[in-house]
Amino acid sequence: MSAGAGGGEREESGISGWIDSRFPVISAFRGQYIRFPMPRNLNALWTVGAMLTVVLLLMLATGITLAMNFTPTAAEAFASVEAIERRLPGGWLIRAMHMTGASLFLAALYVHLWRGLYYASYKKPREILWLFGMVLLALVMVTAFAGYVLPWGQMSYWGADVAGKAIGAVPWAGPVTERLFLGGDRPGDVTLHHLFILHFVLAFVVLGVVGLHVAALHYTGSNSPDGEVREPERTLPFHPYFTIKDGLGVAVFALIFALVLFFLPGLITEPENFRPANPLHTPANIEPEWYFLPFYAILQAVPSKFGGLVASAGAIAVLFAVPWLDRSPVRAPRLRPVYRVAMLCLPVAFMLLGLAGKHHVQGGWLYVAQLATLYYFVHFLVLMPVVSRRETMTFRGQV
Ligand code: HEM
Structure with missing residues (x-):
């Protein structure tokens, strides 16, 4: 498969024809989505990419709402999160979705990564697709770390402290980088500002890199459990076959998401982080x-x-x-x-x-x-x- 695999051969007519002859977005959509040829032997692990995409969008939507109501200062961050939970209509649900989403996003990411390793999807010609994936992993990890510091609970504060000390342990550049990261000699207002901006900006960088990741995938086409599948008789068009299959994957994922969010929140939350940050009291277990x-x-x-x-x-x-x-x-x-x-x-x-x-x-x-x-x-x-x-x-x- 190569660029434009699936071809947008059909001529558009009427209004869609008028738009398409000036800006071929409709034929591109047909070629790259509706008719895009997919190996017919893909298993359920190939639906995880769709789950990741949906959770990423949910994270952006809930994150923007939270950011609008969050105060990034050491004195007010914890109280502003409390206010979101208790006073913003539906705020508790938005925050719970953002917290559950972070955990399940990382879980899905590990499964997606393992699928790529197990089926050797990184091999030629998918090396660049793989590298975009790895950049995503690194970016998501930094974004998740920065986000965890924002509510300024005990674990947020001491997590930032430990991270600062780890950076400080790097010979030569460590101590300067630690001071730059913390904005002083311990976590405080400046640290919170740094991490809030980093968290917000990286979320959109991740979205952009996902676009590159998927574009690279559309150039090479998908790998499959049996390796490369190129023969037309061993492929099926994306729609309706994989729209339905991905839809089912996302629905099952949504059920697990709801189960954790409504019935098992303790699985993904740390009670210590519901206490406000206290620089004078180090928790027993960080x-x-x-x-x-x-x-x-x-x-x-x-x-x-x-x-x-x-x-x-x-x-x-x-x-x-x-x-x-x-x-x-x-x-x-x-x-x-x-x-x-x-x-x-x-x-x-x-x-x-x-x-x-x-x-x-x-x-x-x-x-x-x-x-x-x-x-x-x-x-x-x-x-x-x-x-x-x-x-x-x-x-x-x-x-
Ligand atoms: C924000 C995170 C990510 C998103 C939203 C994402 C999204 C997707 C989507 C939608 C697909 C196509 C469907 C599928 O094959 O499941 C895909 C394929 C792929 N992804 Fe990711 N991905 C992410 C991170 C990663 C990471 C961390 C890696 C590992 C380095 C990776 C490696 C791959 C590979 C190798 C494929 C092609 C698989 C094949 O055709 O066999 N992705 N990704």
Whole structure:
């Protein structure tokens, strides 16, 4: 498939013809959406991209409403969030949607990332699509961190404090960057201003990069569980087949969203953050949101502070290099038995890291975190290049 795959051959008539001959938005829509050819063998994991898009729009809509009622100062931030919850009509729902959305967005993002790794969707010619995806992951993580500081609760404040100290541990440029980030020697008004603007601006940058990500996808077409599918008889037009399939995926996701929002809010909220920030009282357990716990565990698993920081950032950085680490010409995991087992061990290692992070990497959890960190890096830096060269290829012409 290439640019314009699906073609907008049909001539428009009437008003749509008049518009289309001057600004071909209607034929582009037909070619890039209605008739766009999709592999007919896509499984449910290919609906997660649609879920992410819908949640992103929900995050922008609820975020703008929250921002209109939020005061970004250390003295008033917490009270303004309280006022949104109690006095703004429907404010409690808007905030709950934004909080639940952040957690489920990251959960969906990890599933989407794993799908790409498992089915080797990063291979030629999708390297740029992959890199846009990785930029999105990095941007979303920074946006989520900045957002968590805004309500200025205990975890917000001490989270910003820990992040500042981590930046400060970088040799040479660290202390200056820490002061720039905090705007002083501890979190305060300036920190809150920085993070509010960063959070707001990055949300729209993410939206723009999603546009590039999807445009890159439309140039190459989708990969599939069996690898590249190019034959017309093995594809179906996007509409109605994938409109319905994505719609079903989004509906199931909306049910899970409602379940967490209305019945299980404790799953994604931290009670300590419902106390206003108090610079004189450090909470007993300072821990990040669940989606950062695996990286927090890597940070703690390495004995040196700076080493932990490098390892933690390296865990993300290595993902950028994946298209060049995997040398196998085969995509379909069912034709790569050893790689497939390794790909199933990866989420196990990631979850163990998350659990170790939850237990503050203490006692036996330190060894769990160290082993899982080792597996994580060996997976990408050793298994991926070596297995992809050595694995006996039994594929039947599907790459
Ligand atoms: C804001 C976050 C993101 C959004 C809204 C998003 C959206 C989408 C959408 C709508 C699709 C097409 C449907 C699908 O295949 O599921 C897609 C495909 C894809 N995405 Fe993302 N994405 C995001 C982040 C990422 C990340 C972090 C990665 C990993 C590096 C990634 C890698 C890919 C790949 C490789 C494909 C093509 C999959 C294939 O055809 O096999 N995306 N994305």
